[in-house]
Amino acid sequence: MTNPQNMTLFGGTFNPPHWGHIKPLKQAMQALDILKVGLLPCNIPPHKKALKISNQHRLAMLEIVCKLEPSLYVEHMELEKSEMSFTVNTLQKLKKNNQQTPYFVMGTDSFQSLETWHRWQEILQLCNIIVLNRNNQPLKRLPEVTQYISCGPHHAVSLTDKQALSTKSGIVVSCHFPSVAVSSTLIREKIEKKDYRQLETGEILPLEVFRYIKQHQLYEQNQS
Ligand code: ATP
Numbered sequence: 001m002t003n004p005q006n007m008t009l010f011g012g013t014f015n016p017p018h019w020g021h022i023k024p025l026k027q028a029m030q031a032l033d034i035l036k037v038g039l040l041p042c043n044i045p046p047h048k049k050a051l052k053i054s055n056q057h058r059l060a061m062l063e064i065v066c067k068l069e070p071s072l073y074v075e076h077m078e079l080e081k082s083e084m085s086f087t088v089n090t091l092q093k094l095k096k097n098n099q100q101t102p103y104f105v106m107g108t109d110s111f112q113s114l115e116t117w118h119r120w121q122e123i124l125q126l127c128n129i130i131v132l133n134r135n136n137q138p139l140k141r142l143p144e145v146t147q148y149i150s151c152g153p154h155h156a157v158s159l160t161d162k163q164a165l166s167t168k169s170g171i172v173v174s175c176h177f178p179s180v181a182v183s184s185t186l187i188r189e190k191i192e193k194k195d196y197r198q199l200e201t202g203e204i205l206p207l208e209v210f211r212y213i214k215q216h217q218l219y220e221q222n223q224s
Contacts, residue, residue, distance in 0.1 A: 006166055007098055008130070009075055010105035011040040011087060015053055016061050016213060018187060018205040020180040022069060024132040025105060027177035029071065031151045032130070033162070037105065038075030039065070042085035055079050057218060064208045088119040091126040101169045102127045107134040111172070114142070128171040133179045145172045152176030180204065191219040 010025060029037060039062050059074060066072045078085040094102050104127045111131045114120050124144050131139060151157045151173060165171055182204040190199060199210045213219060
């Protein structure tokens with residue numbers, strides 16, 4: 001079993017959080033014996049234009065998700081900073097307080113653009129990356145990655161690989177669990193168009209998150 005003290009963070013904008021974030025994450029946690037994951041909302045996302053929603057609302061929606069899924073918690077460390085969120089800085093901070101190599105979770109699309117991230121080679125030296133399947137694309141092969149490991153419904157992670165994950169860095173775990181075809185953009189667009197069909201069924205995001213969005217009139221008219 002991997003050491004439960006390996007900290008696992010899942011970075012994102014979470015504007016809003018949806019099942020595409022949570023469902024494949026829960027499956028990866030089970031496959032890798034990860035007991036807790038910190039959802040890490042970024043402050044000012046370096047890759048995206050400024051958000052038109054307050055951090056308080058994003059936090060409140062993540063808190064709702066964590067109530068539904070007690071194995072998740074909100075990690076505030078990027079929100080507390082006034083500057084841009086750079087993963088490499090966050091991981092460096094973690095290193096000061098932790099002995100174990102952390103895991104950093106991202107979707108396939110984020111991994112495919114890893115080479116554009118600030119000091120990305122250092123990211124690979126500071127953590128192991130768990131990649132959640134998003135579009136069934138094979139992952140980019142980067143020479144800087146020390147090892148690629150696959151896991152999925154028909155492919156368990158071996159004990160040897162689990163041991164490597166708890167002692168080494170630069171490993172990429174490619175998870176092949178079924179993805180949920182949703183993005184935060186799609187949800188914002190649906191709300192703007194008042195197309196609530198997939199939202200009020202709880203199909204693509206938790207119903208409780210949708211109720212919060214409605215209650216606070218988020219993403220209505222040109223707010224996305
Ligand atoms: P937006 O549509 O606003 O760009 P998003 O839906 O991609 O947002 P983010 O919060 O930006 O959500 O994503 C955080 C992380 O979660 C990213 O690494 C992204 O690749 C991953 N992710 C988001 N949606 C999915 C999904 N449906 N399946 C797998 N991974 C996902």
